[in-house]
Amino acid sequence: MPDIEAPTTNGSVPDISQKRNRPVTLKFEDVVYKIKTKKQGLTIWKKVKEEEKIILKGVSGMIEPGEVLAMLGPSGSGKTTLLTALGGRLGGGKLQGTITYNGDKFSNSMKRNTGFVTQDDVLYPHLTVTETLVFTALLRLPNSFTKQEKILQAESVITQLGLTNCKDSIIGNTLLRGVSGGERKRVSIGQEMLVNPSLLFLDEPTSGLDSTTAQRIVSCLWELANKGKTVVMTIHQPSSRLYYMFHKVMLLSEGSSVYYGKGSEAVKYFSSIGFSPAVAMNPADFLLDLANGVYSNESTEHHALIKSKLKSEYTNRIEPQLKAELQERGVSGQSQQDRPQDREFGRWPTTWSQQLFVLLRRGVKERRHESFSGLRIAQILIVATIAGLLWYKSDISHLQDQVGLLFFVVSFWGFVPMFHAIFTFPQERMMLQKERSSGTYRLSSYFMSRIVGDLPMELVLPTIFLTITYWMASLKPSLLSFFFTLLSLLFAVLVSQGLGLALGALLMDQKTATTLGSVIMLCFMLAGGFFVQNVPKFIAWIKYVSISHYTFKLFVGSQYGVRDTYPCSEGQCLVADFPSIKQMGVGLEGQIVAALALGVMLVAYRLLAYAALMRIGVTKKLS
Known part of the structure; x- marks a missing residue:
């Protein structure tokens, strides 16, 4: 059985990016997702009726290597559903629209070149941080790496994410004392970073964390994007410091987009259509208020009108330009299935x-x-x-x-x-x-x-x-x-x-x-x-x-x-x-x-x- 202790040799950390990294441009157009729900009520003598519910209503966008896209919106707006669909993990419903990765559909090769961090940290509580990452490296890194190189890669991720001080501490859970919530989240991110994914999805990576810890995690993601990664995340209510680290922002309301573009230009856009913040405030808070239909001291009956106007303005102002950009900006280069180095992803990484x-x-x-x-x-x-x-x-x-x-x-x-x-x-x-x-x-x-x-x-x-x-x-x-x-x-x-x-x-x-x-x-x-x-x-x-x-x-x-x-x-x-x-x-x-x-x-x-x-x-x- 493999030894999980770090090697004592002075070998250098393998350059995994040369072996597995390939920049990915993610494009999605008119994504619609429908599910069937059972109607509530007494159904002793009658057959239960199913109703179709639309979760996503024609959402489009594009993220390129080196960019961080943050999807904002109130609870129930479809953020996690869209993220799961883009990550190729959505099932149990009817998904329509086009989602491509460098011009290709989702495949086994893309699956192994993609990292996905769920909102809940799914980790073994009795394993230490080092054991967790080393076992993941031994399983997910291919046999083109030696065992020592895999262990060194895990040690490198530990250092990169600032987990050195707790590397010998157990993960823990609600009943077992272990590492902190921020450290646990970084371990989850580290598991995906081990394979050097070109495309990284994160669902609420800062949920339940203090502002300083959240800042550190988003900073790590921002540095990853600067190295040519494509990072997509959902986030509920980021601080203003975090907000300005996002290259692009998508604002969702009831399954529809009401804004897509640069985060720094969002407030300016909404001001141009008649929605300006009354006082200096966190842009993310302002955007979330609008997505909920809340503006100034408007009464609740005006919430639906505000949402309707936001969707209408998005359809007239942003969507045509976005659709044109999606059509014009194709992905150059060899098809994913045709590249010899990418065919490695189609096989299991280990025997x-x-x-x-x-x-x-x-x-x-x-x-x-x-x-x-x-x-x-x-x-x-x-x-x-x-x-x-x-x-x-x-x-x-x-x-x-x-x-x-x-x-x-x-x-x-x-x-x-x-x-x-x-x-x-x-x-x-x-x-x-x-x-x-x-x-x-x-x-x-x-x-x-x-x-x-x-x-x-x-x-x-x-x-x-x-x-x-x-x-x-x-x-x-x-x-x-x-x-x-x-x-x-x-x-x-x-x-x-x-x-x-x-x-x-x-x-x-x-x-x-x-x-x-x-x-x-x-x-x-x-x-x-x-x-x-x-x-x-x-x-x-x-x-x-x-x-x-x-x-x-x-x-x-x-x-x-x-x-x-x-x-x-x-x-x-x-x-x-x-x-x-x-x-x-x-x-x-x-x-x-x-x-x-x-x-x-x-x-x-x-x-x-x-x-x-x-x-x-x-x-x-x-x-």
Whole structure:
């Protein structure tokens, strides 16, 4: 697995710009976005009606290398929707219009040459700043870089963003103390800067930050633009210092543009159409007031008239010039698909095995605090000890008690791994969407890393549990029987884990998945063959899909043979004729059938989970 420590060599930081950077001119014309919403009201007897809502209403613009475009507007004006559309990440609706990148449509190559920073920082809380950026570099930088060069690039970004003082601090979250909000935001930006993107999108990068921290972040973005990057951001209410750092400003109101042009000329433009600030004020505040239809002391009934006039003036004054500029200013140079150096973007940056090992290393570092938590270990040890004491030295003369212990172990280790696995994918949905949207890794490598990474704790704890309970309860004193019982338990644990993974991936809601999982596992347990031996035929089919049924069959076979006997009222009776064992059977054929059935479930549940994860994607499918 890759070492994340910085190399001790004095090698220079690789010039990534020569290998991956290509200036990008972004043009968008008449962008319209519509979604269907369900009409509110009682719909018990009538079919729910869907209404079409227009989020973006023919928005146009152009951003060239070296420019910072800030999209302003009140909440609900369509800023984030437009940014997501320009970043190639918009789904779930009907998008119309033309969006081009150097004259080409959005593609896999452009996806990997684009950085996208979401408003919410999606980071692993237990990783340090250095670990976060180094793991990202190892995954996103191509194999044309050595491992040392990738680590050096991460160190360079840390220095560039002023994160040196906190590079060994964990990220943290609301429940775990870590770096500050501004530092966390810079880490998110740093993850995108690692690949030296030609086009960088940021959604509210200064949200929730103090003015000084916001100034530092925007200054970093301004410096990036000066190096030939194209920077597009949404911003809600920037200070006047920030406002004058924007090369271009787009003001949106109710999904329509009411201004597009140089930020320094916005106030002059609105003054020319009859809207001048009454007092000296922050231009951004003045623009936001206008976008809300607020001007001077006008009454609320005039708000709609003000918005209507702004849109009308934009259509007559700015839009014709903008459309003419979009038509006249074509992009010179070779098509993106024709450039040999850009075809590198169309492939995955690293191999499948590299992705697996890096994701595995990262996952173990992040989840070791959860997997090896003292609370979870204590839970297993306490239950194992109590079970061992309750069934202490329960020999074959207490056959019903022994069978009850076997079924308790089956039930307990049906619920525990399933509940733990249910939370796996819902907790990581945001991270998976973020990294898959940027083409960081294959879904298969991520899925396999999660499966393999969870194995140690999933297998160690039941092993400890059974070791304690088995010998305290005086089950069959044979190492062969113990190991067969242990293998059966571990097999069942993996199957139950697969069921939890499938439920979590299908529903992506922890509460719903937990409820459904409880119902399913209870049905499996009731049909397992211990509580009810004479199950009615119309519902007997449940046992054929029951994890508990097949595991119980393996457990019974591991403890009792065909010729084993136990004390009864008639002297000695065959164990195979005991009511709760008779229908299970202790023959070899039944054991083989049970093992094969669990094997099918083991594969089927994981395939179902993988197929469900394939639905999670907000961008076009990667090649």
